[in-house]
Amino acid sequence: MTCDFIVNALAGAPSEQLAAMYSLYAGVKECAGIGRLFVIGGAGQKPPESLSQELLMLNCDDPDAVSMLPELVARNAGGGGLCILGDDSLCLEIAARLAYRLGGQSLLGVNRLRASSNGLTAFKTICAGRLEGCFLLTRSPFFVSTGHDLTRIEFEPLKNAVVETLVISGNSRILSSSRAEEQEPTPFAYAKRLVVAGRGMSDTQGLSAAKRLAAVLGGELGATRPAVMCGAAPLRRMVGISGEIVAPRLCLVGGASGSAALMTGIEKSRFIVAVNTDEEAPIRSCADVFSNGDAAAVFNGLADLIERETNHGQYENKKI
Amino acid sequence: MKLLTCVKIVPDLEQLRTADWQGGCERLRQQTEFAARVLSCFDEGALELALRCRDLAPSETSLQVLSVGGCETVPFFRTLLALGFSETILIRRETAQFCSPAATAALIASAVRSRGMPDVILTGSQSSDENNGETGFMLAEMLNLLCISDVTSFVYAGEGRLLVKSAAGRTVVRRLVETPVLLSIGNTECSSLRVPTLKNRLAASAMEISTESAAELSAFTEPTLASFAVRKMERFSHFVDGSDASKAAVTIYNEYLRGRLVADDM
Numbered sequence: 001m002t003c004d005f006i007v008n009a010l011a012g013a014p015s016e017q018l019a020a021m022y023s024l025y026a027g028v029k030e031c032a033g034i035g036r037l038f039v040i041g042g043a044g045q046k047p048p049e050s051l052s053q054e055l056l057m058l059n060c061d062d063p064d065a066v067s068m069l070p071e072l073v074a075r076n077a078g079g080g081g082l083c084i085l086g087d088d089s090l091c092l093e094i095a096a097r098l099a100y101r102l103g104g105q106s107l108l109g110v111n112r113l114r115a116s117s118n119g120l121t122a123f124k125t126i127c128a129g130r131l132e133g134c135f136l137l138t139r140s141p142f143f144v145s146t147g148h149d150l151t152r153i154e155f156e157p158l159k160n161a162v163v164e165t166l167v168i169s170g171n172s173r174i175l176s177s178s179r180a181e182e183q184e185p186t187p188f189a190y191a192k193r194l195v196v197a198g199r200g201m202s203d204t205q206g207l208s209a210a211k212r213l214a215a216v217l218g219g220e221l222g223a224t225r226p227a228v229m230c231g232a233a234p235l236r237r238m239v240g241i242s243g244e245i246v247a248p249r250l251c252l253v254g255g256a257s258g259s260a261a262l263m264t265g266i267e268k269s270r271f272i273v274a275v276n277t278d279e280e281a282p283i284r285s286c287a288d289v290f291s292n293g294d295a296a297a298v299f300n301g302l303a304d305l306i307e308r309e310t311n312h313g314q315y316e317n318k319k320i
Numbered sequence: 321m322k323l324l325t326c327v328k329i330v331p332d333l334e335q336l337r338t339a340d341w342q343g344g345c346e347r348l349r350q351q352t353e354f355a356a357r358v359l360s361c362f363d364e365g366a367l368e369l370a371l372r373c374r375d376l377a378p379s380e381t382s383l384q385v386l387s388v389g390g391c392e393t394v395p396f397f398r399t400l401l402a403l404g405f406s407e408t409i410l411i412r413r414e415t416a417q418f419c420s421p422a423a424t425a426a427l428i429a430s431a432v433r434s435r436g437m438p439d440v441i442l443t444g445s446q447s448s449d450e451n452n453g454e455t456g457f458m459l460a461e462m463l464n465l466l467c468i469s470d471v472t473s474f475v476y477a478g479e480g481r482l483l484v485k486s487a488a489g490r491t492v493v494r495r496l497v498e499t500p501v502l503l504s505i506g507n508t509e510c511s512s513l514r515v516p517t518l519k520n521r522l523a524a525s526a527m528e529i530s531t532e533s534a535a536e537l538s539a540f541t542e543p544t545l546a547s548f549a550v551r552k553m554e555r556f557s558h559f560v561d562g563s564d565a566s567k568a569a570v571t572i573y574n575e576y577l578r579g580r581l582v583a584d585d586m
Contacts, residue, residue, distance in 0.1 A: 012489065062495070065457075066466055089445075089469035089488055089504070096457035100422060107543050108453050122543070125551065126419075126451050127333055130341060132551050135419070135543040173466045175481065177495040192584065217581075225361075228507075235472075235507050236490065241451075242361075242507055249584055250577070259334055261448075263553045271580060272555065273572060275562065285554045289576050293562020293569075301569025302577070309578070 001140075002035035002080030003028065005052065006072070006095075009041040010063065011088035014048035020146040021084045022051055022155040027113040028082065028120065035080045037161075040068060040090065047165075049157035057165040062177040065093040067168055072098065078141035082120070085145045095143040104141035111147040125149060129241050129264030148245045148264075188237060193219030194248040196239050196266065200255020200276065201295050202232035209296040209303070210254060216306045222246065224256045240265035252302075254295030258283020275299070321377070321476055321499070322438040324384045325370050326428055326459070327363040329393050330449040331355035341550045352449070357392045362444025365511035366503075369473065370442055371403060372510065377476045382406050384438065388427050390414045394529060401524035402516035409435075413534035419450045422540040425458035430535055432463060439499035440482065445469065445506045460502040468495065470506040 003025055007017050018037075025032070037052035039045070041059050058071060068090075077083055078098060085091035092108050099106030111132075112123040119138040124147050126133040137144075188194075195214040197207055202223075214221040223233035225240055239246055241261040247268035254275045256262055263286050266272060274287035275295040284290040291298060331352035359367070367385070374381040385400050386409040387393045397408040411427050432438070441463075443456035460467035470486040477483045477496060484495050484503065516524070558576070562568040 010491075012491075062493075064466060064468075089506075092453060093457045093460075093467055093469060096421070096454040097461040100458050100461050105541065105543050106454060109451065121546075124451075126449075126545075126548065127341075128448050128451065130333065130551060131548040133419075133548045134546045136546050137543045139541045171466055173498040173501065175496040175498060177493060179491060179493045182490045182492060229511055235487070235509060238507065250580060260553075267553050271576075273576065275568075277562070284557055284559075287557050288555050289558045289560060289572060291560040291562040291568045291572060293560075293565045297565030298562060298569050298572070301566050302573055305569060305573045306581075 001028075001032040001082055003032045003082040003084060004035040004038065004077050004080060006038045006040070006077065006083060006085045006091055007048070008063070008086055008088050008090045009039050009045055009048060011086060011090070014039065016152070017086040017146070018048065018051055019152045019154055020150050021086065023150045023153040024084050024110060024113050024144065024146055026153050028115045031115045032080075032082055036075075036077075038072065038075070038077055043167075047161075047163050050161035050163075051155045051158065053158060053161055055161045055163045057163065058168050059165060060168040060170055062170050062174055062179075063090060063168065064171045064174065065090060065097055067171045068094060069097060069101065071166065071168060073101065078102065078104065078143055081140045081142065083141060083143045085143065087146045087148070092145055095145050099141070099143045102141055103139070104143060105137045105139050106143040107135055107137060108145045109147040110144045111149040113144065120144075125264065128259070128261045130260040182236065188220045188222065189244045189246055191220035191246070191248055193217045193250045194222050194239075194246055194252070194266075194269070195219060195299070196222040196224060196251060196253040196256060196262075197227050197232060198224045198254060198256025198262075198276075198295075199226035199230060202227040202230040202255070206255060206296040207232050209299040213252065213299045213303045213306075216303045216310075217250070219248070219250070224259075224262050227255075252299070253283060253287070254299055256283060257281045258286055321381050321440065321480075322384065323370050323373060323381060323440045323442065324386060324432070324438040325363070325366050325442040326456075327367065327385060327387050327396070327444070328360045328447045329357045329387060329389050329396055330360045330447055332358045333449060357396075359396060359513065360444050360447040360449075361511065362446060362505050364513045365508040366442040366444050366505040367400065368510050368513050369471075369505060369508060371514065373474065373476055374404065380476065384409065386411070386428060386431060388413050388424050388534065397529050398521070398524055399516060401527045401529075402520040403514065408529045410529055410531045411534050412531060417542065418545045419452045420542050421452050421454035422458050422542050425455050425462055426540065427534050428455075428459055429462040431532070437463070437500050439480065439501075441465070441500070441502045443502065443504055445504050456502060456504040463502070465500055465502045466497065467502045467504060468497065469504040471503045472506065472508050474503060
């Protein structure tokens with residue numbers, strides 16, 4: 001069996017994506033050689049570092065799966081039995097479509113992969129992060145995408161990869177498109193310290209306390225899904241299984257019950273402090289420190305202490 | 321413009337305790353049978369977006385909703401009829417393999433072909449129980465449709481066109497697309513479904529819900545769930561009494577935070 005890789009460079013950080021994909025491949029490398037690397041990019045996209053000797057660039061102004069599939073099928077992507085893809089929406093769609101088109105099987109969000117006697121064994125989280133499911137894939141070609149719970153393994157980039165570049169026409173049903181990057185002063189997802197406001201802090205007072213504590217800590221503010229749906233914070237600040245998965249050194253959570261969807265988002269934090277008036281809230285057993293006080297009052301108290309300690313300044317804003 | 325929203329009714333997993341998750345795959349299904357049913361969260365957003373599209377062009381838009389499931393779907397369809405959905409289609413399938421997106425997509429595709437292709441098909445990006453995220457993509461493939469993912473909003477632009485906004489991470493993309501198209505709805509800012517009036521609920525109680533049995537489909541071998549394990553997220557939790565918030569803050573800061581903050585900054 002050989003393993004092809006498909007990465008969408010437009011989703012950002014292609015080298016990081018490839019490291020994640022290589023981590024997944026590591027579980028089957030004893031029985032699968034490295035095939036080709038397909039890179040989807042915008043017009044004029046430069047090739048990223050490659051983990052394969054053969055690199056095919058598929059450049060398109062506004063790539064979509066329908067436009068990409070004919071070339072991928074023609075080039076026999078996954079023809080060696082296995083294809084690993086990135087975790088952005090375009091790659092997920094390509095994985096599902098290719099599996100159906102070629103009569104194989106697909107599984108998205110895989111964290112571990114193992115070879116088995118009649119195919120592959122794949123592990124992924126299910127039920128909003130509560131469970132890890134073990135799936136059996138028995139009909140190749142297999143198309144799997146990377147999950148959030150991978151341990152990244154760095155790969156040695158190949159210097160002499162043979163690069164071929166193709167320009168793909170966009171989909172004629174897309175009449176026009178424009179792309180914009182939202183500007184953020186500091187990347188929220190990589191903050192060293194994070195304050196997460198739950199629905200219990202989505203009122204003016206609670207939100208103000210959360211913002212203040214984040215500011216004096218030199219950290220960032222996040223919010224749970226219920227808090228975002230209340231309008232407490234913009235969507236891009238949502239933490240959880242359908243938002244950002246974060247790994248700060250310190251995470252303070254206020255007014256959140258601790259649903260599995262949220263905990264999946266913050267479980268990689270080094271130290272978690274949770275405040276919720278409900279002593280039975282599930283977050284109690286998932287935090288390092290739990291208090292049943294009023295979150296806004298406790299957060300304001302912490303902010304007062306930190307300000308006094310740092311002479312009315314704040315801790316320096318550092319990244320992990 | 322005919323708009324079809326595909327939804328899934330799922331168990332409310334928040335009602336289950338950690339102990340409920342022990343046991344094999346069959347027990348998993350048994351345990352969730354007793355949980356209350358809710359709309360999958362992304363599907364709820366899709367329904368509200370469909371209603372907002374209709375709000376802007378009421379005379380040009382008709383709304384349909386389709387679900388593959390059992391009788392637990394009926395109360396939700398009554399609510400949607402009360403909100404103005406003109407047709408509700410239930411494909412009865414009482415039991416299904418856990419994670420069977422291709423089979424589900426095939427049932428939906430068959431229903432769509434028999435009723436005529438709508439201009440827009442909406443699906444949630446994934447359900448909150450199985451989290452497979454593939455049904456919409458497979459449906460698009462079976463119907464040979466363009467699919468736009470991570471959709472946060474869309475408006476009808478006239479003459480068979482939609483203006484679609486999608487956002488993934490920090491990238492926002494705006495596209496003008498021709499119908500028919502499948503939109504996979506991600507996180508939207510209007511994800512809560514509006515509530516119908518009592519008057520509309522009473523009027524909807526007598527409306528018909530179209531029901532058909534799931535057809536026998538040619539076998540499509542899908543990955544099978546062999547086993548599962550509960551993910552350990554528990555930590556040793558120190559308790560700080562919060563009856564006096566100021567004292568709780570002092571305790572938390574002095575005993576747990578101060579040393580960490582100083583060490584981090586060294």
